[in-house]
Every structure is written in C-alpha cells, then in structure tokens.
Amino acid sequence: QVQLVATGGGSVQAGGSLRLSCVASGRAFSSRAMGWFRQAPGKEREFVAAIGWRWSGDATDYYVDSVKGRFTISRDNAKNTVYLQMNSLKPDDTAIYYCAARSSAAIATSSDEYPYWGQGTQVTVSS
Numbered sequence: 397q398v399q400l401v402a403t404g405g406g407s408v409q410a411g412g413s414l415r416l417s418c419v420a421s422g423r424a425f426s427s428r429a430m431g432w433f434r435q436a437p438g439k440e441r442e443f444v445a446a447i448g449w450r451w452s453g454d455a456t457d458y459y460v461d462s463v464k465g466r467f468t469i470s471r472d473n474a475k476n477t478v479y480l481q482m483n484s485l486k487p488d489d490t491a492i493y494y495c496a497a498r499s500s501a502a503i504a505t506s507s508d509e510y511p512y513w514g515q516g517t518q519v520t521v522s523s
Contacts, residue, residue, distance in 0.1 A: 398422035398512040402495045405517030408485055412521070416480040418495030418514055426473035429498040431510055432480045434491035434519075441507055444493070445469040445480060448503035458503050462488070485521045492516040 404416040416432070429448030435441040447457045447469045457469050468481040478495060496510035504510070 398425075398428075398497050400495050400497060400512060400514030402493065402514040402517045405493060405519045407520040407522065410486055410521055410523050412485050413481070413483045414485065414519060416482070416493055416495070416517060416519075418478045418480075420476045420478070420497060422512075425476045425497075427501050429501055429503045430469075430471060430478040431496045431498070431503070431505075432469060432478075433494045433496060433507055433510075434489075435494070435516075436488075436491040439491075441494070443505040443507070446503035446505065447471055447478065448498070449501035451502075456503060458505065460505075482519070485519075487521045487523045490519060490521050492518050 399421045400418050402418045431446035432444040433441050434444050445459045450456050466484045471478045494516045495514040497512040498510055
C-alpha cells in the first residue's frame with residue numbers, strides 16, 4: 397500500500413508561484429512513476445505532469461501542453477517526496493491538485509494507470 401499526502405496549495409495572484417509537495421509512505425517510492433493531476437470545478441480530472449523512468453533507466457518527465465515551460469515536476473527519493481513547482485500561474489490553473497503513484501516506473505498520462513492517490517490540495521489563482 398502507498399499513502400500520499402499533498403500540501404502546498406493556496407491562493408495567489410496571476411503571475412505568482414506555488415510549490416506543491418507530495419509525501420509518500422509505503423514501499424519502493426524510488427521505483428514508482430509519480431504524477432500530478434488537477435480538477436477544476438465542473439470539469440473532469442486532467443493530467444498535469446509525471447516523472448518516472450525509461451526502460452534504459454534514465455529519468456524522464458512529461459507535461460500537458462498548457463503547463464510546459466511554467467511547471468516543473470521533480471522528486472527527492474531520500475525524502476519520498478515529489479514536487480510540482482508552478483510558476484507564472486494563470487486563473488485557468490485554478491483547481492484541486494492531486495498527486496498519484498503508479499505501481500511501475502514508466503510514466504503515464506491516464507488517471508486509470510495510477511492506483512494510489514492523495515487527498516488533493518486547492519490552488520486558486522486570481523486575476
């Protein structure tokens with residue numbers, strides 16, 4: 397079992413920054429792909445970013461187009477923590493942000509591929 401606790405949400409003005417953190421408990425954190433998703437009011441949950449490993453063993457990450465160049469996902473395996481640094485925030489980024497963990501190392505963009513989920517943290521960006 398994996399338990400995830402996400403923190404770091406808040407309210408900021410457009411153009412501001414926030415850093416989300418997600419601490420994982422359980423086994424094999426360093427070999428799991430980790431992802432961030434978000435859900436805005438009245439909308440479906442959408443993929444934001446993921447970090448994991450290629451078959452070659454090289455680390456890899458992936459972002460939805462709308463956050464490329466503004467958000468950065470990273471991880472600290474010693475702390476069992478994954479981060480989402482969010483810069484140049486826009487009102488459209490307002491959502492509840494969820495971290496999620498896979499059972500494997502390869503990244504994925506579908507929420508169905510992530511069996512473990514945190515409780516979510518609210519991000520509100522005002523114009």
